[in-house]
Amino acid sequence: MVRFFSFLFFFAAPVLAQPTQNLIVLTTFSESVLNPIVKEFKQQYPKSEVRVIVRREESGLRLLQQNNHDIDIIISSSPTFFQPLINNQKLLPLNEAKIKQTPPQLSRNVISFGHTGFGLLWNNNYLNKNKLPIPSSLKDLIKPHYYRHISISSPYRSDTTHLMIENILQQYGWVEGWRLLYQIGGNLASVETSAFSLSEAISRGLIGIGPVVDRYAHTYKRQFSFVDFSYQPQSPLLPHYVAMVKNSHHSQFTRDFVSLLLSQECQTKLTIDEQLANNSDIDRDEFIKNTFNVESLDYEVIQQRSGLVKHLFEQTISSQLPQLNQVWQLLHSIEASSNKLTEQQHADFLHAKHLASTSPISIDDLKNKIYHELPLFRDNPQVDYFRQQWRGKMAAQLEQAIALSHKIINGNPALQ
Incomplete structure (x- = not known):
């Protein structure tokens, strides 16, 4: 558990009114993709109540346009999903010194984690x-x-x-x-x-x-x-992205969930990393070099x-x-x-x-x-x-x- 808490310093601590134990995650992934992560999170934080909402990009953006939405976290492989929220300053701030680099066209409030191909x-x-x-x-x-x-x-x-x-x-x-x-x-x-x-x-x-x-x-x-x-x-290798969204009744578990996504244990269970971790005959870096274009989109x-x-x-x-x-x-x-x-x-x-x-x-x-x-x-x-x-x-x-x-x-x- 210590390693999960160690990621908490990644995030600034904005003042949030009346945080709740409910955590709502909006994603373009299928729910089955996030189920193992949600299960792990609930074991770490048994008092949390996690709900995953699956939407395609268009309907997700419509949902986020509502002033009374209760979305805490967005997870997607689409950088365009986040851009309207960046433009309208709808994302919570993160500590710039510690977060992973994301493409400069995104934001310091959007974190990349894991990869897919x-x-x-x-x-x-x-x-x-x-x-x-x-x-x-x-x-x-x-x-x-x-x-x-x-x-x-x-x-x-x-x-x-x-x-x-x-x-x-x-x-x-x-x-x-x-x-x-x-x-x-x-x-x-x-x-x-x-x-x-x-x-x-x-x-x-x-x-x-x-x-x-x-x-x-x-x-x-x-x-x-x-x-x-x-x-x-x-x-190209495609990164996943996660961001925390501003709302009026933010969950007390938002930063904890994002910390879990960034943990080494979680990252090595994601797609390519998971496949390579299960095959000792394949060197991860060599596989990526031979298979994928090093230049991103x-x-x-x-x-x-x-x-x-x-x-x-x-x-x-x-x-x-x-x-x-x-x-x-x-x-x-x-x-x-x-x-x-x-x-x-x-x-x-x-x-x-x-x-x-x-x-x-x-x-x-x-x-x-x-x-x-x-x-x-x-x-x-x-x-x-x-x-x-x-x-x-x-x-x-x-x-x-x-x-x-x-x-x-x-x-x-x-x-x-």
């Missing part, structure tokens, strides 16, 4: 049944044989999926990143509401493959021998375009799946016989492919400050206008690409 989760039984190879990277998922055998969770609802999408956009650039995402979209069977539902669908054999974070993958690997996972090569860029990326994915991929499936199935069939195309048909094919893989928002559009820090809320009039505009433009592009593909196929007997 993402990769591909797959069902070996499903792959064997459908004679599919195990993919080695996300880029493999654009191959025709994965058509409707893959799925992804929505970045609008899953903060870690949003960071996966951002990793693609930052690694390949805005134009090529969306080109890759639209090709993956052409093979998607569905866009799931959460990383949990995606992992569940894979474990049940409803889908073959999907990108998930390791905390879900390891849970299902332990339960099912036919489920496997590999980290995405050279992807650009959090300033993430913050600036978070709303844009999430809404754009919803309107141009989630809402267009039937059309994306249709056009990419046609394009793959044409590409398989591309040596039989006439010069004009080849030009039409390239144009159709361009239409099916081009974002309605260009690289030049990104400079327009109207898209910077776009609100997450769908009922915002400006957001609603943009969403309809992007959805309509993408639908028109896909319709034109489908028409061109049919024209090529119908005009070439070798393709029929």
